[in-house]
Amino acid sequence: MEALAQARRARLALPRNVRALSWVSFANDAASELAYPVVPLFLTVTLGAPVAAVGVIEGVAEGIAVGLRGLAGWLSDRWGERRLPWVGGGYGGSAMGRILVAAAPHWGWVLAGRVVDRLGKGARTAPRDALIRDSTPAPLLGAAFGYHRALDTAGAVVGPLAAVALLAVGLSFRSVLWFAVAPGFLALLLLRAVREAPKASTEPVVAVESGPLPRAFWMVLGIWVVFSLGNSSDVFLLLRAKELGLGTTLVVLAYAAYNVVYSGLAWPLGALSDRRRRELVLGGGLLVFGLVYLGFAVAPGSWAVWPLFAVYGAYIAATDGVARAWVADQVPGRAIGTAYGVFAAATGAALLLASVAAGLLWSHVSPAAPFVLGASAAGLAFVLLLLSSTRPGRATTSRAAPPPP
Numbered sequence: 068m069e070a071l072a073q074a075r076r077a078r079l080a081l082p083r084n085v086r087a088l089s090w091v092s093f094a095n096d097a098a099s100e101l102a103y104p105v106v107p108l109f110l111t112v113t114l115g116a117p118v119a120a121v122g123v124i125e126g127v128a129e130g131i132a133v134g135l136r137g138l139a140g141w142l143s144d145r146w147g148e149r150r151l152p153w154v155g156g157g158y159g160g161s162a163m164g165r166i167l168v169a170a171a172p173h174w175g176w177v178l179a180g181r182v183v184d185r186l187g188k189g190a191r192t193a194p195r196d197a198l199i200r201d202s203t204p205a206p207l208l209g210a211a212f213g214y215h216r217a218l219d220t221a222g223a224v225v226g227p228l229a230a231v232a233l234l235a236v237g238l239s240f241r242s243v244l245w246f247a248v249a250p251g252f253l254a255l256l257l258l259r260a261v262r263e264a265p266k267a268s269t270e271p272v273v274a275v276e277s278g279p280l281p282r283a284f285w286m287v288l289g290i291w292v293v294f295s296l297g298n299s300s301d302v303f304l305l306l307r308a309k310e311l312g313l314g315t316t317l318v319v320l321a322y323a324a325y326n327v328v329y330s331g332l333a334w335p336l337g338a339l340s341d342r343r344r345r346e347l348v349l350g351g352g353l354l355v356f357g358l359v360y361l362g363f364a365v366a367p368g369s370w371a372v373w374p375l376f377a378v379y380g381a382y383i384a385a386t387d388g389v390a391r392a393w394v395a396d397q398v399p400g401r402a403i404g405t406a407y408g409v410f411a412a413a414t415g416a417a418l419l420l421a422s423v424a425a426g427l428l429w430s431h432v433s434p435a436a437p438f439v440l441g442a443s444a445a446g447l448a449f450v451l452l453l454l455s456s457t458r459p460g461r462a463t464t465s466r467a468a469p470p471p472p
Contacts, residue, residue, distance in 0.1 A: 084202040085211045087260040088154075088195060089218035094257055095158055096219045098250035099184075100226030100326065101243070102165060104319045106177065107302040108309075109240040116174040121302055122426020124174070128181035132189030133415040140193030140408020148201065148264070148404070150194035155258055157191025160184070162251035169244035189415070193407035200395045200403050201264035206341060208395050212388035213337015220330035220383075226250075227323035231316050280406055284397040288413055290451045291390060294353060295417035297360075297444025299425035303437050304363065304376070310434050312369035321376045328380025329387075337388045345393045350452050352385030357445035364438035 110116040110124070139153050164184030171177045196212075203211040226247070233243045301322075308318045340348045359379045362371065391407070398406040421444075425437035 081207065081211055081214055082202040084261055084264060085199055085215060087257070088199060089215045091158065091254050091257045091261065092215060092219035093222040094250050094254035095161065096222030097226045097229070098165060098247050098254070099161070100223035101230050101250070102168065102247035104227055104305055104322045105230055105240050105243050106168065107305055108315060109244065110174055110177060113240050114171065114174045114177070117430070118306060119426045119430045120174055121306070122300070122422050122429070124178045124181055127178060128185040131182050132185035133412045133419065135186055135189035136193055136415055137408040137412035139190045140197065140404040140406070140411070143194040143197060144402060144404035150198040150201070150404070151261065151263055153194035154191045154198065154261070155255070157187040157189070158251070158254050158258060160187025160190060162248070162255065165244070165248050165251055169241060169248060189411070192411050193404055196391050196407045197404040198264055208392040209341035209345065209389060210334065210338040212391045213334040216333040216337070216388035217330050220326050220333060223326040224323055224330055227319045227326065231319045231323070234316055234319070280402055280409065281397060284394065284406055286455055287393060287397055288410055290448055290455060291410070292413050292417045293451060294444055294448035295414040296421055297441035298418060299421040299437055299441060300418070303425050303429065304379070307363050307434055307438070308369070308372045311366055311372055313372055321372050324373065325376040325380040328377050329384045332381055332384035333388055336385050337392065340389045340392060345389055345396065346452055346455070348385050348389050349393065350449055352382045352389070353445045353449040353452065355382040355385065357442040357449070360438040360442040360445065364435040364442070
């Protein structure tokens with residue numbers, strides 16, 4: 068009971084905007100992840116698309132959204148730091164994209180739906196992350212991003228489990244995709260509780276180096292792009308699980324297990340990064356990623372999928388929210404929307420290349436080849452992280468602490 072009371076106090080210490088945005092992400096991710104593990108199976112089984120087309124769809128959808136990610140962050144800075152129009156429009160776009168996927172008579176429609184969905188994600192990601200940063204005092208940045216990722220991923224647990232239940236009662240892949248439409252519109256209703264963050268009270272304490280973004284940010288970005296060049300879409304993990312012998316329902320359950328671990332660890336690891344160097348937490352996550360990908364490359368059978376997916380959840384918990392806080396550490400003042408936009412655009416471009424390369428490697432080399440590439444990229448990024456001289460201090464933002472919840 069004492070642990071529950073402490074968790075409640077820690078949650079209430081977070082700004083109201085962070086908690087509200089977290090529930091929006093919960094509903095939206097429930098929709099996304101209800102569809103996500105079904106889409107590659109829908110493409111290859113129902114629509115008869117080749118595996119290479121899966122990689123092309125994921126890569127093109129991400130690639131088209133890359134430019135918008137950077138532009139949305141930059142514009143949200145320039146337009147009086149107004150983030151909500153971008154956030155609301157982004158969630159609305161994703162909801163419409165799911166309708167296109169569910170109605171698809173051909174894999175080209177799935178491509179169009181994924182493009183609309185990713186454009187929505189591109190429009191909202193940087194402004195949403197900037198809104199979280201703007202709403203949060205610096206000592207709570209890791210905890211705030213970790214809490215947001217935890218709720219987001221809790222939706223990713225609910226979604227696949229709902230998909231399993233729907234498949235178990237005999238629904239087709241297409242029917243499951245139609246069910247995924249509803250939670251996306253619930254996210255739009257929940258978004259009404261979110262407000263713009265209070266304006267900065269003073270000018271930034273630390274001058275920005277030679278332009279709107281400091282040198283330390285570009286170093287952080289370079290390391291994460293190297294890693295992202297091997298971090299292909301998770302659809303290849305799902306396809307590998309099926310190729311190793313898991314049935315459709317078990318593939319979705321294994322993916323849900325990964326999200327359970329991710330959701331459970333994201334907030335604690337985010338809070339840990341507030342008390343320790345974020346690079347230590349991130350480095351641990353990169354090591355876990357490399358080991359898991361090597362495991363998928365050499366997995367002897369379907370039994371290995373379960374522990375690999377569970378451990379994979381620890382990697383993403385140690386990196387997803389913590390990397391966002393890490394970016395905020397390097398960018399004081401009002402350029403944070405631009406920084407998150409550049410970060411999302413550059414890593415998205417790298418993910419595009421990684422997904423296309425993974426599809427080609429799978430089809431023309433072996434199903435293990437994409438995972439060897441991913442492990443190698445993670446190892447190189449880990450070495451660069453060790454060699455980097457990023458400053459240990461936290462962000463010197465000009466944000467006043469937000470009003471109490």
